[in-house]
Amino acid sequence: MADKILVIGGTGNIGYPLIKYLNQQDVQIVAGTHNIQKAQAKFEGLSNVEIKHFDFLDPSTFEAAFDGVNKVFFVRPPQLAKPKQDMLPFLTFAKQKQIQQIVFVSLIGVEKNPMTPHHKIEQMILDLKIPYTFIRPSFFMQNLNTTHREDIQKNHDLFIPAGNARTSFIDTRDIGEVAGITLMNDKYLNQKLNITGPAALSYQEIAKIMTKVLGTPITYSKPSLLKFRKVMLKRGIKKDFVNVMVMLYLITQLGNAKEVTDTAAKVLGHTPRTIQNYIYDYQDYFK
Numbered sequence: 001m002a003d004k005i006l007v008i009g010g011t012g013n014i015g016y017p018l019i020k021y022l023n024q025q026d027v028q029i030v031a032g033t034h035n036i037q038k039a040q041a042k043f044e045g046l047s048n049v050e051i052k053h054f055d056f057l058d059p060s061t062f063e064a065a066f067d068g069v070n071k072v073f074f075v076r077p078p079q080l081a082k083p084k085q086d087m088l089p090f091l092t093f094a095k096q097k098q099i100q101q102i103v104f105v106s107l108i109g110v111e112k113n114p115m116t117p118h119h120k121i122e123q124m125i126l127d128l129k130i131p132y133t134f135i136r137p138s139f140f141m142q143n144l145n146t147t148h149r150e151d152i153q154k155n156h157d158l159f160i161p162a163g164n165a166r167t168s169f170i171d172t173r174d175i176g177e178v179a180g181i182t183l184m185n186d187k188y189l190n191q192k193l194n195i196t197g198p199a200a201l202s203y204q205e206i207a208k209i210m211t212k213v214l215g216t217p218i219t220y221s222k223p224s225l226l227k228f229r230k231v232m233l234k235r236g237i238k239k240d241f242v243n244v245m246v247m248l249y250l251i252t253q254l255g256n257a258k259e260v261t262d263t264a265a266k267v268l269g270h271t272p273r274t275i276q277n278y279i280y281d282y283q284d285y286f287k
């Protein structure tokens with residue numbers, strides 16, 4: 001019988017490319033979605049996607065979303081920063097349902113950072129003994145057209161507190177495809193995959209590449225962590241989310257975001273996308 005896969009976060013950066021990938025495979029897809037209207041618009045035209053309401057914070061939505069499901073993919077929504085409160089009820093439910101594989105988007109270097117929510121979530125899955133695949137990506141290229149878009153669009157500036165450190169950015173379209181492949185192949189069970197893009201770049205280098213591809217000068221103002229935090233809070237971004245970002249950019253400044261691995265290439269069977277590919281494909285976001 002074909003797998004029935006519950007995808008949580010299917011409207012997001014990774015979940016959407018994953019849904020598109022799975023839609024080409026012989027599987028049943030349940031998109032467990034938080035905002036139903038957004039999901040209906042996003043998945044229009046994808047014939048094999050059943051939309052069901054799902055909210056990590058509302059256990060009454062779990063039973064229907066898990067109906068007949070044997071595998072689960074999820075991301076931790078960035079605003080949910082308290083794993084025990086936000087994620088443990090869902091994970092305990094997945095255990096009760098005897099899920100055969102849970103694919104979780106974690107974070108590269110997570111084993112060295114016990115304070116991150118990702119570390120705590122991985123540990124909960126291990127403690128519950130649910131068969132897992134942990135996908136541990138480096139920083140997303142798509143942070144530029146989401147979190148940092150406003151500064152690029154309005155001020156033509158990368159307002160990012162990463163100092164001179166280098167980062168091995170990965171495109172979330174590749175992460176979605178890696179997730180899809182791991183869901184279709186038992187050999188990735190109980191594996192931790194540290195995936196990155198093909199190169200580690202500084203934000204000075206990214207500004208130069210953006211300038212070239214977009215045909216508009218883009219600067220890198222290199223704010224301090226404190227200044228970045230202040231500006232983000234003033235913009236109304238939730239404190240928990242801002243604090244996680246500050247922690248991750250501190251880790252970057254310490255040189256912990258520059259490791260390049262060939263794991264994504266091995267899983268995908270080809271080199272993952274470069275930052276040039278990404279900026280070209282997303283150029284309209286920055287205009």
Ligand SMILES: NC(=O)c1ccc[n+]([C@@H]2O[C@H](COP(=O)([O-])OP(=O)(O)OC[C@H]3O[C@@H](n4cnc5c(N)ncnc54)[C@H](OP(=O)(O)O)[C@@H]3O)[C@@H](O)[C@H]2O)c1
Nearest residue numbers: 009010011012013014034035055056075076077138139140
């Ligand atoms: N950014 C990076 O560089 C980076 C690097 C490594 C790891 N990560 C991790 O990757 C994860 C984010 O992945 P992403 O960028 O694909 O996420 P995303 O685009 O922000 O999407 C979040 C998804 O979660 C859903 N969601 C929000 N609240 C929910 C709730 N209460 N219950 C169920 N679903 C809910 C959203 O649905 P709606 O659209 O319906 O609200 C959306 O589909 C985070 O855990 C982050 O820490 C990020």
